[in-house]
Amino acid sequence: MRRIALNGLWAHKRRLAGTFLSVFLGVAFLAGTLMLGDTLQRNFERLFGEVTAGTDAVVRSTTRIDDDAGPGQRAPIPASTLARVRAVDGVAAAEPSIEGRGTLIGADGRAVGRDGPPKLAGNWIADPRLNPYRLAEGRAPRTGDEVVVNRGAADDGGLRVGDEATVRTPEPVRVRIVGIATFGSSSGVGATTFTAFSTAGAARHVMKRPDAISSVVVRGEPGLSQAELVARLRPALGSGIEAIAGDRLAAERVDDIDQTFLDGLRTVLVAFAGLALLVGAFTIHNTFAIVAAQRARESALLRAVGATRRQVLGAALTETALLAAVASLAGLVGGIAIASALKAMFDAFGFALPAGGLEVSATSALIAVAAGVVVTLLAGLAPALAASRVPPLAALRDAALEGEEGGASVRQRRSLTALARGARAGGARAGGARAGRSRRRRPLTALVRGATALIAAPLPRLRGTVGTLARRNAIRSPRRTARAASALVVGVTVVTAITVVGFSLQRSLDDSAARSFDGDLAVTGGEFEDASLPPALARELAALPQVATAVGLGSGSARVDGRNGVYANADAAALSRLVDLDLRAGSLDALGRGALAVSADEAEQRGWRVGSPVAVVYPDGARATLRVGAVYGEEGIAGDVLLPRAAWERHAPQSADRTIFVSLAPGVGEAAGKAAVERVAERWGAPETQTRQEYVDAAGDGVRMVLSIVYVLLALAVVIALLGIANTLALATHERTRELGLLRAVGQTRGQLRATVRWEAVVIALLGTTGGIVLGLPIAFLLTRLGDAVGIETFAVPVAQLAIVLVVGGLAGVLAGVRPARRAARLDVLRAIAAE
Template identity: 35%
Template sequence: MRNVLAHKARLMMTVLAVLLGVAFVSGTLVFTDTISSAYQKSSEKGFAGVDVAIKPHKSDDDSGNPGAAPRLNQRLLDQAGQVPGAASATGAVSGYTAVADKQGDLLGNGFANTGGNYYPGTGGKDPRYTLTDGRAPKSAGEVALDSKTADRGHYKVGDAVRLSVDGPVRKEKVVGVFTTDDGNVAAGGSLVLFDTPTAQRLFAKPGEFDEIDLRAAAGTSQATLKSGVDKILPKLAEATTGQQLADDQAAMIKTQMSGMQTGMLVFAGISLFVGVFIIANTFTMLVAQRTRELALMRAVGASRRQVTRSVLIEATAVGAVAAVTGLAAGIGIGAGLRSLLNSTGATVPDGPLVVSPTAIAVSLVVGVVVTVLAAWLPGRRAAKIPPVAAMNSVHAAPTTRGLVVRNTIGAVLAGAGAAGVLAGSGMGSDGKLPMGLGAAVLVIGVFVLTPLLSRPLIAAASPLLRAFGISGKLARQNAVRNPRRTAATASALMVGLTLITGMTVIAGSVQKGIDNLATGALKSDYVVSLGGFDGVRPLSPDVERTLGKLDQVTALSPLRNSASRIDGDTEYLTGVNGKTIQKLVGVDFKEGSFAGLGGDKVVVDHKTADRNGWKRGSAFTVTYEDGRKGRLSVAGVYEGNQMIRGIMLDNSTLTPHMRTVTDMQVMLKTKDGASDATKNAIEKALGDNPAIQVQDKKDISNGIAQFFTLMLNMLYGLLAMAVIVAVLGVINTLAMSVFERSQEIGMLRAIGLDRRGIKRMVRLESLVISLFGGVLGIGLGVFFGWAAGELISSGLPTYELVLPWARMTVFLVLAAFVGILAALWPARRAAKLNMLAAIKAE
């Protein structure tokens, strides 16, 4: 304990390294616990007025028509209201509804833009919504907006608002503003209410509902009410208690948040993994500086176990202080992340900051255990040094046997890891596990081999260092003098840059593969669809008719989706315009062509054909969505891909069997090809609708790759923590190295090396070590990126390896910047040493 207090400055960097790692872990736990709790409480509020809910439900057997179960009707709603113990019954119908602000831009976050009905029950009020201004919509042309959407769009009662439900723009009058506990609205979405007949016409059919919500009378439990409802249920419906709905939604939210939590904890683990190198390095140097002290303790009777224990107790004290402060910092990070999320527009439901006992326990255990484990090896090594040898300082250089053993172990691990990665790369989708294990083993193997690799790689920089004279020569010699210390310092940067480079290679290559896919699969100039992240919103056939009237359009085809049953399995049929599809889609045919598509002739992708044993001329029976049966024959088999696949048939055959005729998207070709003018003309013809996307091939490619870009940006942000820890590691190593070499630096000053030369020497040493770690990290990242690409290419045949030379150069420059930045304080400290005091230093 006296040593901890005596070396406060030397241990500060170690505390900071542990603190950052613990702060990342605790911040992650606090943030995810807080968000999860807020959403769960919000979902419980949303079901507060629902005691029993009736929803359409379909069993997995072959009974009934293909597709979803039919909606609920008015008759069932009336019956539900008469069930003993029911105080009220409310019919609900909902669907996608986009709201434009007064500038014409989309309000909400794109995937939670919902429309519903206001169902006046007892007293003419809908228990789900509380009107704060105006009144409820009573007829077509009137809507009510949730208060948050009204505030964001600056709407008030009496204003006109532009909406889109299935494509065409609608202009409605705002007659009311309401509040709601709907979790989607709390998370930044929008909610628009229509009168019930209008909502049914827009989202279903007259007299149909998506859900019936019942409230229990006083003294009636949810279970009792559900038992009564079960007696009146039709075959294709089910009843669920409000408590069960809240529990299910809470479980779903918890599952979704656990994925985010796991992802963030992975990066926290990376930060701690980097921190382990720094902590181990720090304690190695601390123990080395106290070798004589420890040897004297051994000489006066201390056992090896006591020496090791003293180092571990010191580490425990440091870890405990760092863990407590890291936990406090993590709570601040958790609160800051929630505020940051709100500032980006992704509104989070209100709720208290949650600091769970788990978060506290994990943070404290992680901080102490990581520090103790990192200090154990240096302490054990120090205890093994014979007292006489330690006091004579003949122990400094590692033994040849020790280096041979280390290099042998490293070579075996690196070889086994590389073999695992290569084996996994050739196993397709089954190679993820062996590749992941191989990558971990390879990184450990390279870390073990880093002292061996440091000499030749740093020697390669000698010609450049010679330009800096004696300072450059001394910097190179200092970098290779203690290869283990250099390795531990460089490995911190290596881990971070390996991950960044690997993900950048994968993201760039996937983007190129998607570009190739879009270019090869589409001949159309534009694809028109409704916005949103899921990409499957129903589009009104009016959109196709509007586009067909444009002079610029030379060919178009709507794509329609309809469920069917073939040989007892559910298959989705894709309806197209058989006369124009070959002008809009580019796929290679193994048999036949689009020319045969029409009537009862279909074309299928090769995987569907292989699964069913079909070939050109094969015939099969299909049960359509409306329950009717038909006989179809295969006119062609094409090479499917992620964009074009499935069973295609002419819309004239499919449309009569669809319950509701809607399009997934409309593909079109224009006279002058894709251009800004043509796109503007199409958007104008569709009423400048903010909900409709008019995308060319590049837009489609960017939209698909958006997920990878988002993940890559998140990765850069999260790995910034690891880089910060790595910077601290370099600073720590250099600062302690300067302290360790005080006598040497004093001698150099005495024989003529000025302060500028001393600073340059320390900076160049830091630069060389950082670039060494950067080169290793980028090299490993490229290898892992290539290997992961081999896995991806099995599912994305158009995948093409792209090496981002510009970004890799930036990463290398970043590593150099880290080295220069980290050396500022140690170089300044070395230059300020008093040469006479330094020469006398022990």
Template identity: 50%
Template sequence: MIGLVFKELWGRKRRLAGSVIAVFLGVTFLTGTLVLGDTLAASIGGYFSRAYGDTDVSIRNSTTVSEEPWGARGQIDASVLERVRKVNGVANAEPYIQGSGQLLAKDGTTIQSRGPRTAGNWLTDPKLNPYRLAEGRAPRAPDEVVINKMFADEGKLRVGDRTAVLTPDRIPVTVVGISRFGDEDAFGETSFTAFSLEGARRYVARTPDRVTGVWVRAAGGVGQDELAARIKPVLAPGTEAVTGQAQVDEGMDLVENGFLRVFRIVLGAFGGVALLVAAFSIHNTFAITTAQRTRESALLRALGAGRRQVVAIAGFEALMVGAAATLAGLAGGYGFAALLRQLFTRFRIGIAMEGLTVAASSILIAAPVGMVVTLVAALGPALRASRVPPLAALREVAAEPSRPSDTRAIVGGVLAAVAAGTVVLGAVNEQMAMAAAGAVLSVVAMVVLGPVAARPVAALVGGPAARLRGAPGGLARDNARRSPARTSGAATALMIGVGVVTLLTVFIGSLRASLEEGVAGSFTGPIVVDGGSNETAGFSTALAAQAARLPQVGGVAGVGNGNMRVDGRTAGVRVADPSALGRVLDLDVTQGGLSGPGTFAVSEKVAGDRGWRTGTPVGVQFADGARQTLTIGAVYKNTDLAGDYLVPRAVWDAHTRQPLDVMAFVKLKPGASVAGARQALTALAAPYGAPEIESRDEFISRQTEDMSGFIAVVYGMLILAIVIALLGIANTLSLSVHERTRELGLLRAVGATRPQIRSMVRWESVIVALFGTAGGLGLGLFLGWGLGTAIGNPFAPQPVQVTVIAVVGAVAGALAAIRPARRAARLTILSAIAT
């Protein structure tokens, strides 16, 4: 039996190549995404392990208000430094100050970055300091700074240049040194401007008696845990001692459970899409080849082979194909990961990733998955082959049933109805989990109903081909209708790829439409001062106050970002003067009012979930550890600009030494010139790092541009999935041409020309591709509506992009047929008839 399998594989190399390519591409896709996740995790782990230098113990505020690994903590009493230095086992301890600090470029503008923009003190102990000097010297005077190389290059700054740092006050400084983070130009994309200790106390901490923390290095022979235990008794309440390893682990846990987890899920999902598409191509290949070997299987049965042996032959063949393709796919996945790393680096997604890291878990996932997918895809055809009766070897039999069973139609119809109902219910009730479950069920229903729909859809789609191309077009239509299961199998792979691309397109359009709708419904003014959404970015709150005095301005409200604990839970909050915000934004207040400057307001959704209303007292805790009870003064509906929590600026500023606005909304006086107001605001904002002065439309575009790089990579990966599907169509056609060799010879004998044969095969491919593309577009639009509506976004189908997808699907179908059509046209008449 094993020898027979190898003879079959070697005797049909074209079929073998098609099967191997489908599995290879799927495994390559999955392995590449897993390796990229491993590489990113290893890179982040390396950054965190170097972030604290050789710090053995860190003294810090024990209050946490953010789930982000870079979330700010409040300051602690600087007097702890002397007490810690006296602890037995402490070799050295240095105060550590860090806060917001935006380095300005040589032209006076803010240097943009996706990471935090921070400032602090230069640590004099090289073992505690994770940065090293690449050029120049350490700062000595309060107005001297060391800047990291990435931002020195982007800001066109050199040693000796004069610039400024916004803390948020504008501090003129001299660059005396350029640093590197280990071998990197920066810690990810974090901007770190290092003052002398005196300068950091004056401009960042803004007090000589408070520091962010103390970093401690242990004496020889003293372990981290032992040193932390010795330090703990000298600490004040609200302060804690954490080992260096614990800090690294803590940071990695937050990344693993936050950004990295989402990153892995997204990449894994697209790897799964590629494998699913490949599975349909594999299944179709084995289904065709099994049908072509119907008499062969029957002859084996007639010679005494049992059903199990026939299944075993097909299974072992699938195992050989899966093993060869999986091994090749593992190697290809490494190369694909390298390509993805280059794309992510080019689009500045995540952090810089040097080299590639392959975890054993990724191999243990990708290898079995590739094998299992191949075996499962081949299982159905293998079982059908085992059911061929021995007498079939003595007579001509149909290779495949020409009509799907009634059972398939009934089951598929029920599944489709249940799936559609689940998606609709999830959308109407804004239940994302229900809508997602319906989406998965919709794909299953589509697979089941595919052969049922193939005959009528092929007849409908092929009608124009029959009218326009005559006999070749008619034959192409009939060939597509002849084997509905085969047509459906080839089209389904493309349908899934196109469906996911369409779904993503609609979803992105919905997000943008939601933002446009939210801004249009909340803000009617023409100008926004945009400092970026980063918590450490932004500009001084003095800018909004000065803007309010411009003759063109009728109202302005600055808005800041922050984190705090609300009712015991960490929460991101917006910070503003509620009365000023109420004059420029329509937040659709449903309870209370925003007239008071000390009004604490929450969204209607949060109020409903927590059972709050106006007058409800809510306990909050700030980063400095201070606790306070705020009374809800207003409940509002529009959250696009105000978020879920709106904290009064006066309350917030009492617990921070660096108050910042990240944006300011400007309304003009009646008759004021928008162009004149923008010009006046641009001049006013220049000393504040020149934040962007944008129109409302520009502001909306800027909010979504951060996603553009990641979306471009995602589209690239989805296109690869579609390429796999098109290869499946090409493979199906190639096998179909082989199966119809005698038929093609007869067509040539009765007068069909080579161009007509090529045209017939090409149009058959176009019909299959249009079937898959149309089904994918319909599925993607429906699921895009359902999933988008489930999270409260309007339906935005993006007609231009959807049209492009449809055209590309049809063109790609024609391209997929080039090789099979050429091969069909080259068949010699006599040899084909004699087959």
């Protein structure tokens, strides 16, 4: 039986080509995803291990505020800590480290760096063994207006040694680039930018105070272990300050990137890979079901000559397992190309990932191959069981799939009639069971038949006889049509659900911006409203004669009531003159240093009301208890918590705005007002100035970018689904060889035959696309009802986008039908007529 299985697989290799591709693509996507995760993990481990190799210990604050957007930040420590560390026995070298934010402006006047990765600034560490950066060109900074930038930032911004540039910290600082550096052996940490001042320059522009630093990096004497060095440092440190080993620092940095970036990236990509495998499972099951039905006579002959059901089942499963193993191993190799393609895709959308050689772990390879084999075996199990249940008597008749579904030949119908009579005479009970199963299938069959007839109704008028034949071919075998369309239904359902949810989120953000923003202009820090605008810019804009009011809205990391996060801060009374926050309780005018405002949803979740005390930890580690002074309903702009600007600026060294809202003076036109604002903003690093309508339209830009990436990832699942349609039509062509030969014999041209098969593919594709849209809409509705946490307030259906999905589905059907149509047209007429 093993030899029969091998021969059967080889004999039907063309029929199983589509299944091979489905398994191959699904496993390749999964393998590529896992490879990309392994590569990034190993690159970061190697990179941080390399750059911290000379650091034996780090002295830092114990207060750390995490957030979802990055590894968080620690409170600064007194600059006097440096002298105490240097005095510890066993310390060979100790250098201050200052870390903060700094947006480098490139030669084209735009901010350097991609959307998402941090834009950092700090000091150049003099000891090369303690400095993670290595000078590649130029020299170290000596004065407060000299800087070194990482090579990736210099290349991206078109900057060279000797150029003058601007760095927003957030105030614009005019600097001269005196050096280009690498991060270890890399141009940087992904698309992160780093600008290094001298220590004095960083204290002035980044830390904003000379008496504080971020940390102290320490190198021990030769022969002194890191653990011993840390033990000696601890007694010299004050309260709230700790010392950790350099190895732990490297591990923490890798863990931070895992938690804030890699884990999320892997989860999303694996989810899409799982979807591709799921869609592939439908195609695999469909193919094996059709092949098993077409080989029913072969299975019956095996039973007739003595093969047991177990042997027939074993042979079928052996074929399936061999196909699964070969396709999965090939998919593992294909994963290399997929991993490179995924990285290129993220680079193209502005989310640059660190470069490095491809890494493949044994665990990831095993997971990918095992997933492909298991999914294929599960998808092929039911057809294999069906093949093992074919009775030996079936060898005496033809047993094609079409006969099973109402399209049998006269000879088949006669055989079936005779068998039915015998069944009634010897086993009415079994016949009743089969009839019951048929009745249970009838509603779904009728639904598919009716939907197919409706979709294909225009074909006779559009294409005449060709259209009529295509329509009848799709209608007469509804089970086969449903099987062919099932994979596409799954893919389009997900596409529809994500499209509608994304559109609803965009509409909610747009509506929120339109509803709450009452001003005329908005100055933003970037596409994702990066908090990098100096608060002084708002004050200078407010002084313009063309401007009536200008108020900044900032954001930053803090801990509110024990929860770390990024929270908004502003002068609430001034903000309320330009932004309608939908006040529910309290007063925004009365907010000062001792009070904050919260959204109604946040107040309900945390049990707050006006007057409730709230514990806050600021970025510098300072702790305060504020009271709830106001509760508002509009959280689209201000978020869940609005901290007082007066208190925030005292405890955030780099207080910055993400948006500055502007209302124009009476009689000032929009164009004139915008020009005046842009002239001032030009001196502050040229942030983008938008009209009210432009600001509203841009509210959902981040969602649109994410959706673009999602659509690219979903494309593979749709491609696999279309392969399923093509494979089904190819198998159906083999199945209808005699019928096609008769059509050619009575005068149908090859072109007409190709058109018939292509139009049948279009009908199936439109059925799958329509079914996916119909199923995706209610799923999307349920998701939007559960989406209040991400700001989805409105359920909106993008009719135009879904119409495009439908049209693309039809066009894809044309492509899916090309290969089966060509194969059908190449059939030899005489051989086709003589076929059984």
